[in-house]
Amino acid sequence: MSVIKVALFGLGTIGTGVADILLNRREHICNVTGQDVLLTRICDKNTTSRRDIDIPHGILTDDAELIFNDPEISVGIELIGGIEPARTFVLRLLESGKNVVTANKALLAQHGAELFAVARRCGCTIEFEAAVCGGIPILSSIATSLQANTIQSINAIVNGTSNFILSQMEDGGTSYSDAVKEAQKLGYAEANPAMDVDGTDAVQKLTILAQLGFGAVVDWKNVSRMGIESVDAIDFKFANDLGYRIKLLAVANRSDEGLELHVAPTLVKFDNPLARVHNAFNAIRVVGDYVGPVFFQGLGAGRNPTASAIVGDVIDTILGRSKITFDTLNLWSNDKGVIPIKRTENFYSKSYLRFDAEDRPGVMRDFAAVFGEKNISIASMIQHETNNPDNSSKQKAVIILITHEAREGDLLEAINEVEKLPSIQGKVIRMRVQS
Amino acid sequence: MSVIKVALFGLGTIGTGVADILLNRREHICNVTGQDVLLTRICDKNTTSRRDIDIPHGILTDDAELIFNDPEISVGIELIGGIEPARTFVLRLLESGKNVVTANKALLAQHGAELFAVARRCGCTIEFEAAVCGGIPILSSIATSLQANTIQSINAIVNGTSNFILSQMEDGGTSYSDAVKEAQKLGYAEANPAMDVDGTDAVQKLTILAQLGFGAVVDWKNVSRMGIESVDAIDFKFANDLGYRIKLLAVANRSDEGLELHVAPTLVKFDNPLARVHNAFNAIRVVGDYVGPVFFQGLGAGRNPTASAIVGDVIDTILGRSKITFDTLNLWSNDKGVIPIKRTENFYSKSYLRFDAEDRPGVMRDFAAVFGEKNISIASMIQHETNNPDNSSKQKAVIILITHEAREGDLLEAINEVEKLPSIQGKVIRMRVQS
Numbered sequence: 001m002s003v004i005k006v007a008l009f010g011l012g013t014i015g016t017g018v019a020d021i022l023l024n025r026r027e028h029i030c031n032v033t034g035q036d037v038l039l040t041r042i043c044d045k046n047t048t049s050r051r052d053i054d055i056p057h058g059i060l061t062d063d064a065e066l067i068f069n070d071p072e073i074s075v076g077i078e079l080i081g082g083i084e085p086a087r088t089f090v091l092r093l094l095e096s097g098k099n100v101v102t103a104n105k106a107l108l109a110q111h112g113a114e115l116f117a118v119a120r121r122c123g124c125t126i127e128f129e130a131a132v133c134g135g136i137p138i139l140s141s142i143a144t145s146l147q148a149n150t151i152q153s154i155n156a157i158v159n160g161t162s163n164f165i166l167s168q169m170e171d172g173g174t175s176y177s178d179a180v181k182e183a184q185k186l187g188y189a190e191a192n193p194a195m196d197v198d199g200t201d202a203v204q205k206l207t208i209l210a211q212l213g214f215g216a217v218v219d220w221k222n223v224s225r226m227g228i229e230s231v232d233a234i235d236f237k238f239a240n241d242l243g244y245r246i247k248l249l250a251v252a253n254r255s256d257e258g259l260e261l262h263v264a265p266t267l268v269k270f271d272n273p274l275a276r277v278h279n280a281f282n283a284i285r286v287v288g289d290y291v292g293p294v295f296f297q298g299l300g301a302g303r304n305p306t307a308s309a310i311v312g313d314v315i316d317t318i319l320g321r322s323k324i325t326f327d328t329l330n331l332w333s334n335d336k337g338v339i340p341i342k343r344t345e346n347f348y349s350k351s352y353l354r355f356d357a358e359d360r361p362g363v364m365r366d367f368a369a370v371f372g373e374k375n376i377s378i379a380s381m382i383q384h385e386t387n388n389p390d391n392s393s394k395q396k397a398v399i400i401l402i403t404h405e406a407r408e409g410d411l412l413e414a415i416n417e418v419e420k421l422p423s424i425q426g427k428v429i430r431m432r433v434q435s
Numbered sequence: 436m437s438v439i440k441v442a443l444f445g446l447g448t449i450g451t452g453v454a455d456i457l458l459n460r461r462e463h464i465c466n467v468t469g470q471d472v473l474l475t476r477i478c479d480k481n482t483t484s485r486r487d488i489d490i491p492h493g494i495l496t497d498d499a500e501l502i503f504n505d506p507e508i509s510v511g512i513e514l515i516g517g518i519e520p521a522r523t524f525v526l527r528l529l530e531s532g533k534n535v536v537t538a539n540k541a542l543l544a545q546h547g548a549e550l551f552a553v554a555r556r557c558g559c560t561i562e563f564e565a566a567v568c569g570g571i572p573i574l575s576s577i578a579t580s581l582q583a584n585t586i587q588s589i590n591a592i593v594n595g596t597s598n599f600i601l602s603q604m605e606d607g608g609t610s611y612s613d614a615v616k617e618a619q620k621l622g623y624a625e626a627n628p629a630m631d632v633d634g635t636d637a638v639q640k641l642t643i644l645a646q647l648g649f650g651a652v653v654d655w656k657n658v659s660r661m662g663i664e665s666v667d668a669i670d671f672k673f674a675n676d677l678g679y680r681i682k683l684l685a686v687a688n689r690s691d692e693g694l695e696l697h698v699a700p701t702l703v704k705f706d707n708p709l710a711r712v713h714n715a716f717n718a719i720r721v722v723g724d725y726v727g728p729v730f731f732q733g734l735g736a737g738r739n740p741t742a743s744a745i746v747g748d749v750i751d752t753i754l755g756r757s758k759i760t761f762d763t764l765n766l767w768s769n770d771k772g773v774i775p776i777k778r779t780e781n782f783y784s785k786s787y788l789r790f791d792a793e794d795r796p797g798v799m800r801d802f803a804a805v806f807g808e809k810n811i812s813i814a815s816m817i818q819h820e821t822n823n824p825d826n827s828s829k830q831k832a833v834i835i836l837i838t839h840e841a842r843e844g845d846l847l848e849a850i851n852e853v854e855k856l857p858s859i860q861g862k863v864i865r866m867r868v869q870s
Contacts, residue, residue, distance in 0.1 A: 276711065
């Protein structure tokens with residue numbers, strides 16, 4: 001039986017979970033792979049904090065060179081997160097002839113092309129199941145089992161933090177800020193949850209899914225993105241009354257004019273399985289032209305589900321399945337036909353709009369005229385009177401509109417004009433509505 | 436670019452779908468695999484019926500020997516179904532050095548050990564994703580992505596026919612026999628649906644899942660099995676009132692005393708994702724010790740979803756992923772520790788019981804005494820008066836009981852005694868209740 005030496009970068013929550021499996025499940029992995037997988041080095045800048053697993057003496061180091069320079073180490077697991085030093089470490093691993101397993105969606109979304117080109121040049125592989133919906137075997141399913149299909153669409157809840165916050169607001173009637181605090185208390189949100197709630201994390205994961213499922217090459221910064229920061233308790237009330245739940249959806253949709261990509265808080269019909277994905281769960285609905293819809297749900301984050309995906313990748317790497325898949329998929333290359341990306345202004349979708357207006361005659365006529373001019377027809381409208389919070393004499397009304405399918409460019413122009421109307425107060429809050 | 440020659444046995448619905456993809460998606464498969472996959476022979480005893488795809492001249496034959504004897508054919512796809520001649524054909528393929536892809540759950544459940552032993556001896560592989568929940572990449576997920584885990588349980592809706600019938604009865608208020616007719620009309624049920632509705636098909640699929648997920652070696656005929664034939668409209672009414680839906684569940688559950696395996700109509704709580712799987716969909720919930728619960732839903736049958744799985748297997752076979760997985764999983768061998776199978780009489784579960792009783796004083800005391808003696812405590816009871824259908828003077832009452840967790844052996848003895856009570860008419864209908 002051969003010994004496979006593995007090294008780990010980053011001994012945070014996930015890294016501790018991976019080390020736990022590799023150290024304490026060595027016999028299980030040996031049974032599965034027929035090889036003895038040995039965690040020989042863990043590199044972390046913090047070598048003194050106590051972790052809740054026993055680390056064998058002498059394997060924890062803050063010197064990454066010990067790993068790059070050890071020719072016996074054949075697999076490096078990158079769990080540092082973020083761009084640097086993760087990018088440099090992954091490049092050094094590849095250039096040292098070591099295969100890489102990573103959970104780093106930001107790194108892949110931003111530097112996928114560079115990393116995969118270097119991996120190909122060095123004859124190494126990169127596995128990254130844990131980068132998108134950790135506990136759900138979605139990347140491997142698209143990369144292997146569903147390969148007979150042309151993927152038509154992917155609709156996914158990929159950010160557990162946002163989903164937890166939306167669930168708390170919807171099911172518990174919690175305010176946005178209290179839901180964020182609750183998520184932080186339970187470890188579902190970082191001290192600064194900006195990247196989760198503004199849709200950045202979801203867009204980065206969508207970029208990876210778009211590459212894998214559609215061969216799309218896209219700069220994640222250009223993907224249409226709306227976060228959940230403006231979602232209010234009142235939106236859930238109206239959405240629920242209309243038969244919808246609100247979810248932060250990442251969508252990739254193949255059309256004649258190219259691939260439509262966006263992340264947005266979205267009204268999803270009650271009977272859509274995505275509507276029933278609660279709290280920190282992730283879920284993904286893939287439609288293939290032969291297989292039809294396939295729905296996956298699981299824990300998208302957290303120590304053990306993510307560690308499960310990472311060790312699964314390590315096993316695939318050791319057994320050689322990764323090499324086959326890596327060579328055939330040829331990800332982030334320009335060798336295969338690249339699908340064009342549809343321009344955001346040419347998206348067509350239904351929208352949910354909410355804004356505050358003065359409650360006086362003629363206001364509705366004003367904004368209705370703007371929408372009419374821009375060819376946006378209104379499917380339903382609710383006007384809800386509230387007291388103006390500043391106690392001024394003016395009565396305020398909350399206006400909720402659901403549009404029919406409309407061109408995004410026209411809609412944005414209309415919103416811009418509506419916001420300039422003297423009778424409209426503040427911003428127009430927009431969400432997508434799934435047909 | 437090398438040419439890979441493939442042959443197909445069985446040109447029924449599924450076979451036609453597979454031929455459709457292989458013939459009309461040749462360029463797509465070429466892009467995916469880097470190899471030219473050529474369907475060179477189709478063997479079917481019926482060579483004259485028109486099919487709804489164009490079959491190239493000269494490739495359809497009723498002579499299987501043409502395939503076994505062609506050394507250029509490297510992959511054989513078996514879609515005949517049933518035991519013979521499928522078993523003989525698969526053995527001949529393996530002995531001719533050809534890798535096999537099959538959708539045949541009955542064959543694997545009954546002859547898995549024999550076929551896999553021959554495949555190992557001949558250096559060939561057997562792939563069978565389409566044998567369980569066709570459109571759901573469940574077998575590959577268990578065999579690869581989830582390998583870091585010890586699987587704790589599998590709960591699954593694996594028979595689309597039964598699920599369609601139960602959905603019709605539950606959602607449409609249809610009677611059992613009308614639901615069966617509707618399923619037949621829509622092509623979801625065979626002219627003789629016995630193997631679907633009596634749980635045989637589900638037990639065979641569970642046997643395969645038990646081998647893959649737990650290494651269990653089990654004769655499918657010994658697996659505890661109840662079908663849906665006795666489920667009545669009244670059961671849905673009471674189940675719904677109590678917060679449950681009724682699903683034909685296949686369950687594999689690891690416990691200290693071994694693996695618990697059963698197929699039964701089961702009361703599933705509304706908030707369980709399995710409760711919301713409607714019509715011909717299949718679904719499966721796998722719990723791994725690290726990954727936690729992972730839920731999959733998709734089309735379990737039908738031409739295109741099944742063909743998608745089969746061509747996915749062909750691609751895995753051609754690329755060599757199958758060989759790696761086949762060698763490491765070592766299925767249906769006794770090389771790895773075999774998990775003991777828990778005896779049915781030692782299962783503990785809640786049960787739903789329904790029976791007809793005379794509506795007179797003392798009846799409840801009689802059956803309550805029987806359950807009490809057998810240590811079975813009743814969690815809830817509903818008594819529902821109905822008119823006796825034979826218009827006799829005796830009033831009939833329908834009794835519905837839900838038990839607390841009880842030992843199956845005790846429960847069966849109690850049911851046996853209750854059925855002998857003079858005040859009880861006919862059989863006691865039993866379903867499982869999921870805690």
